[in-house]
């Protein structure tokens with residue numbers, strides 16, 4: 001291949017990776033608290049993203065640690081170490097990746113684990129990088145095995161082995177790549193193989209946000225969207241946002257719609273309450289999916305224990321959606337427990353649904369919560 005052909009093939013691979021990244025995100029959408037529902041919503045969300053570390057609200061520890069890593073790299077005039085960001089969806093992993101690139105004055109390349117089905121896809125992306133580029137790999141735990149192994153080498157030695165041919169005649173041609181910073185994002189740090197995890201120089205775990213921080217985020221977003229609010233109104237939205245900035249911003253937009261159409265445009269507590277009731281977000285922040293999970297767990301499976309797959313089928317959702325979107329928040333609010341024998345409803349779940357805790361519940365005096373059976377989830 002002529003060098004222009006190689007260049008345009010590499011460019012096409014990078015563009016394809018970015019397209020797939022956006023499509024993957026869009027595909028994860030369906031309810032009011034869900035993600036990236038349509039292009040307009042995505043555009044608004046992008047406009048609300050903090051652009052610098054100073055604009056990021058909350059996550060003080062990760063912010064301080066990351067700032068130190070970046071400052072040190074800058075002062076040495078070196079490419080920053082690879083960074084792994086873990087935590088539930090919508091807490092700011094992509095935002096931080098963008099900020100890392102901007103603080104390092106480096107271009108950001110975007111892709112995601114599921115988009116890299118073959119090692120060749122990754123080789124094309126890596127060979128298109130320039131020195132200092134930041135490569136963001138969302139859902140890095142979902143990359144294929146061969147691609148993962150290629151990434152080990154690229155992260156450590158800035159080299160990829162491109163395999164030409166098949167079977168015994170196959171040869172590996174080493175290809176140098178310029179030093180770059182990999183930012184991996186994962187909702188499941190535990191699923192990353194040790195060798196991959198160990199190659200990140202810094203791991204930041206993002207926690208759910210406190211209501212006070214979410215309130216500040218809602219106020220900031222309302223300012224950017226030019227929505228009139230009163231403190232009780234933004235506080236109400238913050239309380240129902242499941243500790244998640246993306247949900248806080250999404251709820252603010254729905255409350256703004258309601259305020260404009262059914263009220264005088266100002267987000268008060270009453271307007272927020274009425275709007276969120278309409279969109280089926282209850283006072284604890286549980287949405288339709290969360291309540292469906294609790295409902296199935298209590299009403300159909302007597303409170304559990306029940307395996308994750310069975311629970312997912314019962315609510316008509318993907319296993320991953322139940323595990324990564326609904327469960328972390330239900331666990332955090334103390335309504336669901338993950339036990340060695342499967343998922344179990346806690347007394348708080350029964351109470352939330354307005355039901356009495358049955359005597360057969362593993363949490364009652366008669367039940368055993370932690371059996372010695374195999375995990376069913």
Ligand SMILES: Nc1ncnc2c1ncn2[C@@H]1O[C@H](COP(=O)(O)OP(=O)(O)OP(=O)(O)O)[C@@H](O)[C@H]1O
Pocket residue numbers: 035045046048049050055056057058059088089090091092093094095096138185217245246249
């Ligand atoms: N610390 C923060 N301060 C202010 N706004 C934030 C913060 N973190 C996230 N946001 C807002 O939340 C939205 C979602 O954040 P982001 O897309 O970075 O989440 P994510 O963790 O990458 O989610 P996913 O894993 O689903 O891609 C952003 O558009 C941004 O406006």
